Amino acid sequence: MGTRAEESRTGIVDVVVIGAGHSGLAMSHCLAAQGIEHVVLERGQVANSWRRERWDSLRLLTPNWLTRLPGFAYSGDDPDGYMSMDEVVTFIAAYARATKAPVRTETTVTSVEPHAEGYSVTTNRGSWRCRAVVLASGGFNKATVPAIGASLPAHITQLTPLQYRNPKQLEPGGVLVVGASSTGLQLADEIQRAGHPVTLAVGEHVRLPRVYRGRDIQWWMLSAGVLDARFDAVDDLGRARGVASPQLIGSRERQIMDLNALTSGGARLVGRVAGFRDGTLQFSGSLRNVCALADLKMERLLAALDDWADPEGHGASIDPPERFAPTIVPEKPCLGLSLNSGEIRTVLWATGFQPDYSWLHVPVLDRKGMLRHEGGVAAASGLYVMGLPFLRRRKSSFLHGAEDDARELSEHLMNYLAALPARRATRVAS
Amino acid sequence: MHAQSKIADNGVNVQALLEAREALTQAPQAAQFKWRASCEWINGTHSRSKVDTFFGLGEEQKHRQTFSYETDHPELFASKDVGATPVEVVLAGLAGCLTAGIAAVAQNRNIQLRSVKATLEAGMDIQGILGIDSDVRNGFDGVKVHFVIDADASKKDIEALVAQSQKRSAVYDIITNPTDVSVTVA
DSSP states (O other): OOHHHHHOSSEEEEEEEEOOSHHHHHHHHHHHHTTOOEEEEOSSSTTHHHHHSSOTTOBOSSOGGGOEETTEEOOSSOTTSOOBHHHHHHHHHHHHHHTTOOEETTOOEEEEEEETTEEEEEEBTEEEEEEEEEEOSOSOSEEOOOGGGGGSOTTSEEEOTTTOOOGGGSOSSEEEEEOOSHHHHHHHHHHHHTTOOEEEEEOSOOOOOSEETTEEHHHHHHHTTSTTOBGGGSSOHHHHHHOOOOSOOOOTTOOOOSHHHHHHTTOEEEEOEEEEETTEEEEOTTHHHHHHHHHHHHHHHHHHHHHHHHHHTGGGTSOOOOOOOOOOOOSSOBOEEETTSSSEEEEEEOOOEEOOOTTBOSSOBOTTSOBOEETTEESSTTEEEOSOTTSSBTTTTSGGGHHHHHHHHHHHHHHHHHHSOOOOSOOOBO | OOOOOOOOOOSOOHHHHHHHHHHHHHOGGGGOOBOOOEEEEEETTEEEEEEEEEEETTEEEEEEEEEEEEEOOOGGGTSOOOSBOHHHHHHHHHHHHHHHHHHHHHHHTTOOEEEEEEEEEEEOOTTTTTTSOTTSOSSOSEEEEEEEEEESSOHHHHHHHHHHHHHTOHHHHHHHSOOOOOOOOO
């Protein structure tokens, strides 16, 4: 390890890792194990997004026993629990200390650009030259808001999950939550419990029970190999990467969070937001079909899990197969809602997230602004990325998914560095 | 026992569709199509629409022949009833689109179809078009499509076919989602 680089704020190093969240730290650990000199640049403190960009009640969607990083696992006394954000931050910070990761905190990267020997990384505190860069800055930096948001009247408060903390910040009145992935359902649920009438706009979604046959669904997904499905072995990778996060919540009660749970609490389901005209938000007439698709896909998955489990001999130790009631869709779904009636006070866009590459001045983005990469190996020599949905495996965007990706990508990176001409011996340090 | 399964043949060239999908992913500009129809008033509520050319894959295209559609209204509207009402043509469009989708998806999933029959019904309160009640919309208050499908597949797999065909259907999208319509006069 280059102690020289650890002390300096700027200089020349083999690898710059951008972001000291779980992905960047997992990569740092694997690079250190290979003896590769590197720094980890962090715009805030370790686990910054987990500290600052999550709503208050959020817990991990994976149980504690599955929450692990390379060489580091959960060691508390609640293996079946789900970490709160404070606990996640504590876990990741402990990992940074345990691995002695060379993190430069409060160091915001403002530019990455190609340089003769690799890349030049500019920060608010000096610049680095390196031969390889690992983008571990997260896949969820920006909330995606449909263009329609710009045309809504000013008296409607619009929020994204990055701005939302808890129901106390909402003004009294109805809330339209747009999006039925885990984010939309979790927020709709707690906003409804706080006494707001909730309308939920539902597009395509993934329905999944928290607990199936007595075991956490993540146990099933891991054990049956679903989470380990590889990027180079799925039929349609683009679609797999775009799939919304399943309707799960991490809670002490291990409750099942689905549309039926929300409607039994009073929420109204409408189709996806399709238009805004003459003061009226228009909802798609496809609600029935998106619910039917999600029910069918869940049933298919559960049937596949049953087929896997029973020959494996797990049959005796787990509960018998179960099936869940179909999603109840209103007889006459609401197709339009006036925003001038006062019924809706707040619109919360739970319509997805995307990475922020505004500082990445390397021609590797596609026409939709997404990074072109092959399993984390970007379409530019020496550039790598971590932590995106289905980067190398279905589990890639989960905390425990960083381990295998970091190990494989660090090996690729080591071979890449080994094939380069030797670097000039002299180091520049300020 | 033979594990080898038969290859379904629903008359859909899925390979060509998959190749087109791949090619258009690389060249999204070629995916920009324009669909057209022309229409001429004959008499009363009777009009004749023709479909002939379209634009796609970067150039002008032409159907093998010009297709012609008469539209009119039934006699109880004091019309001659020489053609289907335009709203019935919309139902025919939806049925044709969903059914084509079922055939294509079934082919892709290697499901042999033996018969696919659809019946459609759309409710309409004609107080809307007659201007009796301004709270009543002109169009359908709902569309019901019912499929009866005979195929080498389980009930669940057939339901999945029908769901997937809705997900990928243009006419289903046109009916379920608003579309900006611009009408001009020369």
